[in-house]
Amino acid sequence: MGPVIRTVLGDVPAEELGVCDAHDHLFLRSPRLPGQELDDVEAAGAELRAFREAGGQAVVQWTPRGMGRRRADLAALASATGMHVVAATGMHQAVHYERERLDRDRDRLAELFVRDLTQGPVRAGLIKVAGGFHGLDGHARHVMTAAARAHHATGAAIAVHLELGTGALDVLDLLCGELGVPADRVVLGHLNRSPDPRVHLRAAGEGAFLAFDGPSRAHHATDWRLFDALTALAGAGHAERILLGGDTTTAAARSAADGPGMPYLLRGLRPALTAELGEDFARQVFVANPARAFAAEWRTEASTGNAVG
Template sequence: MYIQTVLGQIQPEELGICACHEHLYVDLSRIKKNEDTCLQDTGLVLDDLQSFYAYGGRAIVEVTNDGMGRDANKLAEISKTANIHIIASTGCYKDPFIPEEKLQWNRDQFAEWMIREIQHGIADTGIKPGVIGEIGSSLNEFKPIETELFHGAIAAAKKTGLPLSTHTTLGTCALEQIELFTREGMPLNQIIIGHQDLNEQDEVVLEVLKSGAYVAMDTIGKENYRSDKARLESILKFIERGYEDQLLLSTDLTRKSHLRALGGQGYDVVLRVFVPSLRDRGITDAVINKLLAANPQRAFSIRKAGDILA
């Protein structure tokens, strides 16, 4: 097993403390029509990452994919400058962010393209993705193109062994995603179900955890969606029920205004604010190490290395 970063392969134990769902170079403004959603100032991002590093952060899973302004070369530059491992993504996001030239694609076309990127690199960069993600469903539904995208992602994940990280709009469709993966025979320990801290139905999230999938509590600090106090209570409940080995943490920065220099939470919010809150509630350092380091090391390990070189 190994982890594929933008600078090459590393052993899982080299990953260190890892944010499981972030954006370092992203542009959603084509759809959102808001310049704040174009986060492509690498100088500001690098400044913000200095604090993430100072608090112990050593790795970031960067789930910006095709249609979201992905730039693999920029990620390699950021990785070198910040001295942080970065895992890049293949795939597409969700409707309406899928690139125009892929809007009529079927599952086989999506799968073939993702497998090609995984085996040979993104575009002509030679930089290989280490995760399929973030693959998304819409609010309370799968649009037809999203269904094709999910099936393509499943085929690519089965072929290559890459982890598959999902987007659930406001936490919805988590169980529907699990049902799809189960129906298609996808190993659920290869799946990370995203944005479940936005799912206020703890019993639903517990069902997802019971399936064996990883659950990303990955919008920490975005209190306009849900308070971090409520997120904390949910995580405490999941830990109490015995799921400490399946939880991942992150903050999902997508806007310039999310950077600390511009008044936002910053990439360090989990380490700077949320982890101390966990400690205050009696969560041990051993469990915290699982959430920040041991769980991401397992979740983002590639299991079938031979297939990737095929």
């Protein structure tokens, strides 16, 4: 059948994914963000419809295990809106979990990741992991090792939260150098938060996908650097490695709350990209690149599943 995108409603040929927000959140919770949870189904649906009305066709949700990803609700929203939605398995930094949860899950992470990717009525379509600030601690290495094992079992892409955009080369050294994950199965997130062109060019040259996200009130200083980063990558022949996403992490950032939200990618950013770098570039970044980044020739299948969680 060839590479397919594993959405919450089933596998879709990669060429049918369409215009994609490559990094976002419809649901999210963390003890680090008290009172800022994304847990309202109606609000999530309104945001998804607003993105569809702006021309969007797909959203990749990077919310991993234990952070309120709500796969059953994702499936219901995808069915109601006609949007392609991709869910994540994986695990974030240790600070986002209660100690009890970490102690219970860490020793069997690879097994849990593979199960999420291959079993149940609502399957994940990527593995989310996270680095630290300018480095990788023991937890990050443990989770990335489990993610690499799950990748080798399934073919799924690994999406990486880079803390403040740092540590990209350390991540590639571990995942690709030590653990044997092909670089083109790795998506490095938040690179706009550390706009170092040397790191960007090297990561792209090694074959990884580079995800730039926002805008964000917390990281708004990166917005004006975005075009410099994209122009540098495109000029060096790496346009095929670029992904763009909204990374909406709080209710206040949603479009219904007067934030930029998901629609900004297509109403604000895409016209500016088209004017600056051309329609072919914009289409590549929003359509062709996500289809390649998140597609897989899935190597593990299971006929029985577990409860959605």
